[in-house]
Structure formats: C-alpha cells, structure tokens
Amino acid sequence: MAAASSSSCGGAGCGAHCSSSTSSAAEDAPEVGLGRLSISGASASCGKCGGGAVVVVAGGVGLCGECLRAQLFGKFKLAVTSNAMVRPTDSVLVAFSGGPASRVALQFIHEMRSKAIGSWDASNSQALPVFNVGVAFVDESVLLSMPECEVELATEDIKSIVSSLLPGDKAMHIASLDDVFSSESNSKDGEDRLRELVGMITDDTGREDLLQCLRMLSLQKIALENGYTKIMLGSCASTIACHVLSATVKGQGYSLPADIQYVDARWEVPVVLPLRDCLAQELSLLCEFDSLKTQQLLDRPCGGINGLIASFVARLREENPSREHTIVRTAQKLKPFPFNKFSANGYHDFLPSRLRPKFQHVDSDEPAFSEVLCLICRSPFSESELQNLESTRHNSQKKIDLYTACCCQSCHVQILPGGRNLYDHFFSLLPKFWTERVDTASASHSSLRDQIEDYLLEDDDDGN
Amino acid sequence: MQSAAAPTRAGSRLCKRCGERKAALKRPKTLEQICRECFYIVFEDEIHQTIVDNNLFKAGERVAIGASGGKDSTVLAYVLSELNKRHKYGLDLFLLSIDEGITGYRDDSLETVKRNELQYGLPLKIVSYKDLYDWTMDDIVKAIGLKNNCTFCGVFRRQALDRGAALLKVDKIVTGHNADDIAETVLLNILRGDIARLSRCTFITTGEDGPIPRCKPFKYTYEKEIVMYAYFKKLDYFSTECIYSPNAYRGFAREFIKDLERMRPRAILDIITSGENFRISTTTRMPEQGTCERCGYISSQKLCKACVLLDGLNRGLPKLGIGRTAKVGARADGSGEQQGKRAERNRLSLQGKHGNLDF
Numbered sequence: 001m002a003a004a005s006s007s008s009c010g011g012a013g014c015g016a017h018c019s020s021s022t023s024s025a026a027e028d029a030p031e032v033g034l035g036r037l038s039i040s041g042a043s044a045s046c047g048k049c050g051g052g053a054v055v056v057v058a059g060g061v062g063l064c065g066e067c068l069r070a071q072l073f074g075k076f077k078l079a080v081t082s083n084a085m086v087r088p089t090d091s092v093l094v095a096f097s098g099g100p101a102s103r104v105a106l107q108f109i110h111e112m113r114s115k116a117i118g119s120w121d122a123s124n125s126q127a128l129p130v131f132n133v134g135v136a137f138v139d140e141s142v143l144l145s146m147p148e149c150e151v152e153l154a155t156e157d158i159k160s161i162v163s164s165l166l167p168g169d170k171a172m173h174i175a176s177l178d179d180v181f182s183s184e185s186n187s188k189d190g191e192d193r194l195r196e197l198v199g200m201i202t203d204d205t206g207r208e209d210l211l212q213c214l215r216m217l218s219l220q221k222i223a224l225e226n227g228y229t230k231i232m233l234g235s236c237a238s239t240i241a242c243h244v245l246s247a248t249v250k251g252q253g254y255s256l257p258a259d260i261q262y263v264d265a266r267w268e269v270p271v272v273l274p275l276r277d278c279l280a281q282e283l284s285l286l287c288e289f290d291s292l293k294t295q296q297l298l299d300r301p302c303g304g305i306n307g308l309i310a311s312f313v314a315r316l317r318e319e320n321p322s323r324e325h326t327i328v329r330t331a332q333k334l335k336p337f338p339f340n341k342f343s344a345n346g347y348h349d350f351l352p353s354r355l356r357p358k359f360q361h362v363d364s365d366e367p368a369f370s371e372v373l374c375l376i377c378r379s380p381f382s383e384s385e386l387q388n389l390e391s392t393r394h395n396s397q398k399k400i401d402l403y404t405a406c407c408c409q410s411c412h413v414q415i416l417p418g419g420r421n422l423y424d425h426f427f428s429l430l431p432k433f434w435t436e437r438v439d440t441a442s443a444s445h446s447s448l449r450d451q452i453e454d455y456l457l458e459d460d461d462d463g464n
Numbered sequence: 465m466q467s468a469a470a471p472t473r474a475g476s477r478l479c480k481r482c483g484e485r486k487a488a489l490k491r492p493k494t495l496e497q498i499c500r501e502c503f504y505i506v507f508e509d510e511i512h513q514t515i516v517d518n519n520l521f522k523a524g525e526r527v528a529i530g531a532s533g534g535k536d537s538t539v540l541a542y543v544l545s546e547l548n549k550r551h552k553y554g555l556d557l558f559l560l561s562i563d564e565g566i567t568g569y570r571d572d573s574l575e576t577v578k579r580n581e582l583q584y585g586l587p588l589k590i591v592s593y594k595d596l597y598d599w600t601m602d603d604i605v606k607a608i609g610l611k612n613n614c615t616f617c618g619v620f621r622r623q624a625l626d627r628g629a630a631l632l633k634v635d636k637i638v639t640g641h642n643a644d645d646i647a648e649t650v651l652l653n654i655l656r657g658d659i660a661r662l663s664r665c666t667f668i669t670t671g672e673d674g675p676i677p678r679c680k681p682f683k684y685t686y687e688k689e690i691v692m693y694a695y696f697k698k699l700d701y702f703s704t705e706c707i708y709s710p711n712a713y714r715g716f717a718r719e720f721i722k723d724l725e726r727m728r729p730r731a732i733l734d735i736i737t738s739g740e741n742f743r744i745s746t747t748t749r750m751p752e753q754g755t756c757e758r759c760g761y762i763s764s765q766k767l768c769k770a771c772v773l774l775d776g777l778n779r780g781l782p783k784l785g786i787g788r789t790a791k792v793g794a795r796a797d798g799s800g801e802q803q804g805k806r807a808e809r810n811r812l813s814l815q816g817k818h819g820n821l822d823f
Contacts, residue, residue: 247738250731251734253741304727305724312720316716326655330654335745413734
C-alpha cells in the first residue's frame, strides 16, 4: 500500500497528502506552537551550539531552531544520498499536500537543487546535469463538502507557496482525484464515477484506504505524463509509525515492510521517502521556526481504524516521545522486498566508484520475487493469498473471480463491497489502469481457453 | 398489539446458523445472531479445529491445564475435558495451580479450582511459592512494596508451572491465553521493538526445545466469547482481579484492542495473522538457551531470572535483577531507551493479566 501518504498520521505534521484533522496553519500562532515544545526553563541554551534558545528537545538534547534545522536537513540529505534516491539525470516530483512534512520535503529538495545548480555553474566541465524538481498537488475537494471559493483560495495558496521558491522554475501540477478515471473512453463522468465507487464501500477505513490508493495512482499518472522519474513523499516517522500499526491491525503483516522503506520501486515511477527518520512534531516546528507556509484546509479528517490508531499513537507519544521511532525501528527489522532498492542495471553508475560497491552487492540467496501485487493496494501477496490466486486461476473461468482473487485479504475485507453480486459493478468502476493489469496477465490463460471453448459444457460466464 | 408484533420480531431473529431456534446472542467474533446451542457448537468446534489443525496433542499424552480459577482457565478445563471425551483425544488431563500466597485473592480462587477438580473430575496439583522459594507474594510485597512486584510474580510463576508440570510428569502444559492476549502481545512487542519476541509470540506451541512444551488452544478464541460461554454454561469461576495489581488489565494496548474490537471485530484475528506473517529474517538472534547453574532450570544467562530475583530477596537487595536501577538519571534518548527496553524485556511477554504492562 502507499504507506507513503498514509492517511493516519497522528499529528500536525505528516505525510504528503495526509489527512490530519489538525489544520493549524503555521502562521496561526507560532509562539503558541513554539511554547508547546520548548522546555520550561526558558533560559536553557542549545545543547549543540551553546547559543540560541531551545525550541525543541530532540534525543534528550535541547536544540535551538538553527540546530534543529541542521539536524533535520542532515537526516534528509543522508537518506537521499545513502539510498541513491536522486540521480543527476532524475526529474523529481514532490507530492505536496500542503502539510508541514511535505512542505519540509519540498524545501529541502529545493535547497539541494539550488546548491547543485551553484556547483554546476562553478564547475569546469559541467559534465553531470542537475536534477529537476516539480510539484504535484492532488485535489480531493470533490469529496469534501466545501464551498468552491474556499477550495479555490486554498489551491491558490498552494500555488503561491510553490512559486515562492526561487528560482521559481518548478512546474506545478494540480490534479483532481477524479482525473484518474478521465482518460478512459467510458462515457461516465470521472467525478460521478469516483463518488459512486467510494459510495459502494461500506467500511469507513476501507474507503479511506481506497482514496489513499487512488491518490498514489493520481501521482503516478502525473509523473508518467510529465516525464518524472521519481516521486518524493513527505511521509515522516510519525506517519510511518501509524502505518505500521494500522497495517498490523488490518492483517497486512506480510506486506508491511514494502511500505516503510526509503525506496519503493514497485510502482511505474519509483517512490522515495526521505523524511522517514523525522518526527511530525519536529517538522511542524521547523515550519513554524522557518516560517514555511503550510495550507491544510483541504485535509480530510481521518476516521475509522486509521483515526483510532492516530489517537493511540498520540497517546503513546505523550507517554514517551521516542515511541514512534521505536515502532518504526521494529518494522525496519522486518525483511524488505527486492523492489525496496534500486536495482536496475547501471542505476548506480553516476555514484563515485568508492560508493558503488555498497549498492551493487547482490543478495544471491534471496529467492526470486513472485511479482504478484494486490490489484488495488499493490501489496505483495503472502503465501496463502498466492495459493488462493493459483487455485482461482486454475478452477474459475469468471473474470470477476480472478479480479477478486487478485485483491489482497485486507482489501477483500474492507474495500470490496458487501455482496458478491455487487462485485461486477464495483470492478467496472475501478480505474482501468488497475484492472488492465489483471486482464493482460490472464490473457494468455483465456486465449488457451478460447481454443477449446466449443468443447466446454458450462454456460458462457466469461461475461465482460 | 404486542402479541401481533411478537411473532414478526421473533421471526426476524431466528438463529442464523440453524434457522430453527430463536437467536439469543450476537457472536462477538462475527456479529452473527445465533442461538445458545449453536454458540456452544461453534465455540467448541473452533477449538477442536485449532487442536486438530495444529496437532497440539498425541493420544496417550499427559496434559496439565494451567488453572488459576479465572474464566479463561476454567473454560479451558471444561472444554478440553469435554472435547477429550467427545473426540477421543485419549489425553490424561490434570489441573495445575500455582499458589502465589496472596491472601484474599489466590486462596479464594484456589477454592474455585478445588471445586472444579470435583466438577470435572480432573486431578489437581497445587504448587506454592512458599514451598518452592520460601517466599509468598505477601512477603515479597511486604519487602519490596507494590512496585515491580509483578516482575517477581511473573518470573516465579513461569518456573513454578514448569516445576509443577515436572512433578505431574506431564508431556505438555496448556494455558488459557486467548486471542485478545496474543493480539496485545503482538502490539506490545512492536511498541517496544522486540523483534525476537515478535517472531514467536504468535506460536501456538512454545518451548518445544525445552523439557515441557506449552500450548494455547484458545489462540483464536475471543475473550468475550469465553466470558459468554462461561456465563451461559454457568461455569464456576473466580473473577476478582489480583489485589496487588488491580489495574494490570488496563494497559494502553489492552484498551486500544477493546476499542478496535468494537470498530471491527475481526481486527483481533487480523493482528494475529499479521503476527504470523511478519517477514522476520531467520537470522534474528534468539537468546541462547542454557541451564541455570544453581537450579538447573532453562536460562539464557548463567543464573536463571528466578534465582537472580530470589537471591536479591534473600540478600535484602530486592532491586537486583529488576534492571531499571542503574543510571536512572541517564534516561536520555539512546541509553535510556536501551535501558528501558532491557527492563521491559526482563518482564514476561505473555503475562498480560498479571504483568505490569502499563509500560
């Protein structure tokens, strides 16, 4: 699943396109925000540089704003470089939700690029190009009951935030969530189709999770259409901690490690999470300190199980501020999937030769990956789900059965509609991009069937 | 008017399973409305299925049921003796109780177990802390107060169960840990970063490398259903909480699981499924199993935990082995976290109801 932009975030600052209900824009009251995290003895000075007043206590050491910034930027940069997230030839699409976490991601990658341009200008050979950055915003106001003028204002705000980053050469892509249906010949309007699809899901949590998947699809679409090679999300440690728990609770223990790594290359355009080690609180504090403008008006409150987990994690955080890190660390110890690193031939060629061996080490005893991913949420299939799929492939001729078997257990429970008789309609509403994949995979099997069709005694049930 | 309305109401609430009798309850696990008889059937059948699917027992084995007198172990004793007869498992069942020496709590619950002995016709063996360690929990609390007392109780109980089982010469111990307990343990192990425990806390049988394996036939049985079964069957059980740890039940995680269950009953099973499917690399280091130099009990250290704690008690240093003592001031990030983790690890992972899990 797109952990990346997990909807349960448990805090003010959270992943790209997070739907935190706490929509305190940074400019609201910076003093209050700073006061919240500062230690009581206001006279304390920064434990790192000795100067500056402490604004946050991170890792037991009080830090001043500058040092907090340096620390967060250091984490970001380390994540980017040590995982070879961005190559000089890359074009990076930052998924900006308007929230603090993706705002910081945008700021940091912008700074890295500015610096790279500086050194490019100064270098003699100008051999390596400088990566490109674009920004995407997925507009979900279709599903919100909000006056249009407010939506427009918020969108304008988002645009102005992006254009304020100088040099202002960043392309801005704003896509409505229903755009994922638009490219299809189906006569139905995308908006209606989205509403109908969402309305068919009875489970609150399932509805939220489906939107999450659509959001990722939307980002992928923007990236593919505009030639981006990476998608950068602002998922931070707090978001990921919530995702770890929610995946556990939804029975997705097997696929969980796929969602929480720095690199997630199972998508057409790989996704990277450079803020994985930063807490939401620190990120929103940085936004306040650096007066980075955020815009969270269009966030949807998260409910259902995701909401419950968000409040549970918030409680844990009160009791122990580093609990979120511990949760992420636990999940990090689970075995990631082969697609959680860049492995394409020649991918690491741009790296200095001394660093290259680190990435080119191939784990030979790793079994080949089966490549079976859930139709909806793209989580890798566990053993039992694979078995079920195999037996369906062999025994059933109905396409609907195949679609159903291609959904993971969790999507089955919380996303597929109540009665089996509704499945036909449900799958016909899904973006073709998803169902096509199954169609292609099953094409070989059904072409065999076509050849023996005349000799089969069952009713024609291969419907659509 | 009432009489006219009655049949339609009754008709709409027929048991979903048999379609004959009136539905008497909503099954906590599935929210199906079923009758009492069908509830007994599905409840017992699920446990039987768990036992068969996991090959928990072999014919002719001697099995000790860890009996505290509480609802879980009482229902376990009842159901297991029923299933043993019905499906001819061929097991020799025993009740094994531990007397921690808690006046006003354990003495009363042991009375319940003694009645169960007669009701179900299962021989009972009681092992007491007093006999094994020469300390009762009352003495221990007198010596160390109400902090950390659960650590002592948990460590001692684990060993006492094994010793009692050895005295009974049984092949297996079964405990009443239910699905809620296991889901809670999965969550706690995630919260505290204990990957080794996370990997084995969903095992239905543990300690197979040790002398006496333990298994949990209630692994997939919901606590609410156990209570319901005990209630409808009017089983004789003891439902008071331990006087030394009245709030042990109310850890964050427990509360969270209850909320979760209200929202989506199957979430408990989903957590267990997640726990079973976690991709934990087989190289995850497990503590190496050795034996205690002093008492010969299994231990990963030179001395087993019980001996260390007992040593502390006898030498008047009750904080020995508790783990939180050193460098209290240094609860800063790295070392503090490490220390906390170590201290938590020292507690037993599956003592949800007895251990102090309020971390």
